[in-house]
Amino acid sequence: MNLLENDFKLFRDYIYELTGMHFPDNKKYIIERRLQKRMEDLGCDTIKDYYRLLKADSRGSEVVNLINIMTTNETYFHRNLPQLAILSDEIFPMMIKDKIARNDKFIKIWSAACSTGEEPYTISMLLLENLPNPAGWNIQILASDINRNVLNAARRGTYSSRSVKDVPPAQIKKYFLSTNGSFEVKPQVKQFVRFFSMNLVDEKQMSTVRGVDIVFCRNVLIYFDDISRKKTVGLLYDSMRKGGYIFLGHSESLSRISTSFKICKFKNGIVYKKE
Ligand SMILES: C[S@@+](CC[C@H](N)C(=O)[O-])C[C@H]1O[C@@H](n2cnc3c(N)ncnc32)[C@H](O)[C@@H]1O
Structure with missing residues (x-):
């Protein structure tokens, strides 16, 4: 046509x-x-x-x-390993220590364009790997997308071998039930993740999420122009608590978009922080 x-x-x-x-x-x-x-x-x-x-x-x-x-919905488990290493090896230990010191047992993480769910389930697995006693915490992994079809697939949580190609074999065994070449996420990973529909440029919808410790907004701003990028980043800023972090995709940056976040350098790259 x-x-x-x-x-x-x-x-x-x-x-x-x-x-x-x-x-x-x-x-x-x-x-x-x-x-x-x-x-x-x-x-x-x-x-x-x-x-x-x-x-x-x-x-x-x-x-x-x-x-x-x-919408373009490309995603897979453990996408961008260096970035996940920052989360797992540096931000999680720091955040957990800080929360224990303040007797704060709530952890709220938001995968804000989660597609078919690989990203929030990856976060859930990394959290399970890092928390000595997950049952002692109130953990919420919010997972939203504008596309209702991908959310339905995410709730089912069954994936092809291509989606799990970067997951180490030990974690496949621990966190997936595999049958006939398909991989279903186990209930222990699903238990923290709540899927819902959310449009990143809708102020009213976005105002319903508050107090987030860590936002993942990866590989979606590339499809926006600067006006909608600025709007979305401002709305995500409002959803975060002070001291929270936001992860963007490897080709995305806030340099022209927002001056509200501080750039934090880690061993494996940079992450933006709400001060
Ligand atoms: C390429 S996927 C990224 C998935 C995952 N974050 C990752 O990095 O692997 C982009 C997702 O953004 C979603 N999206 C596009 N526009 C959106 C909007 N206005 N609000 C919420 N999600 C949107 C699409 O439906 C798609 O699932």
Whole structure:
């Protein structure tokens, strides 16, 4: 499908308003490919028919489908090992020691664009590895995404060998039930993780999360423009407690986006801190 310039802009602006995701002109083919597939599934002949259908759907279910098809959901367990080493070897021990000293038994971590769940489950495993007595803590790993389909897959928690390729064999054995080439996350890992739908550019939704110790917002800001990046980072800042840390993807930085966070250097890289 070849979208006319006006139609491309119509969809691009609509998707941007809904999600904060910005498709520049050189990514037009992505919108074309994904819309074409959706139109074929629905039996729509022209883009105008699809747009009419989208707007006429008073319950908004096609809007949900449009959002689902426009997101990119690539993820896997133990993604970006150096960054996870910072969490595991440096931030967790520091945070746990500090909380014990203050008699604070609450740990709240948020995977804010969790896709199919590999990231929050990875965090849960790392926490289990680090906490001497997990039962003595109140642990919440919040896991949210805008795409409802990936959240359903995340709740099931069953993965292919490709998703677990970077998980050491000892941890596969400890934290997964493996049958016929598929790997299901064990209940001890699932118990801390709560999945819910959340749009990172929706102020009202975002204001419901507060007091977070550590935010993971990895590999989603790359799809936004600077305006929606600034908005999201500001809303995440408000969700965090003072002294909390935020992890971004390896190609993402706050340099043009926010001056509110302090850069903290660790052995394996940098992490931003709310002072
Ligand atoms: C590439 S995945 C990243 C998954 C994981 N954080 C990681 O780094 O492996 C990006 C996720 O961001 C989600 N996303 C895109 N726009 C969003 C928005 N406005 N609010 C919440 N999630 C969004 C997508 O649905 C997708 O699952």
